[in-house]
Amino acid sequence: MKLLLPVEYQQDLESLFLSVRESVLAACPDAQVEHIGSSAIPGAISKGDLDVCVLVAPALHSHAVAALQASGYVIKVDTLRTPELCMLESPSHDYDVALQVVAAGSRFEFFMHFRDALCRDPELVKEYNALKLQYCDRPPAEYRGAKAQFIASVLGLV
Incomplete structure (x- = not known):
């Protein structure tokens, strides 16, 4: 997994988010569209993909x-x-774009809660970055497992 520093991707993905938000709202005018994932968290390293919660x-x-x-x-x-959850992707962008279509009030609102927790606490961002660096050369399943544990810890689920 190749990781990018925030200066290498965040500004581009913020602009892309605004465009994706517009297209999502054209299809689903009653949706709340939120920028989530690492690209929404100041200082977070990333694979350079855009995650959006609908x-x-x-x-x-x-x-x-x-x-x-x-x-x-x-559908991804x-x-x-x-x-309550369906993940979609867009084949028409230069960057990977994933939509998490979430039913309001469901447990899957954690995407936004996790983003908000990291935005409030730069130390958590440092820990998240360290986890990514530790697992960037390991099998994807190992990374996903460690990431899930970290998210659960941040959200107080463990």
């Missing part, structure tokens, strides 16, 4: 997924999919 009313979740698919997003294979 928060919708639970009754509109499947409709939102269908509307985003109709606008060009595709090999990811968790529930009535």
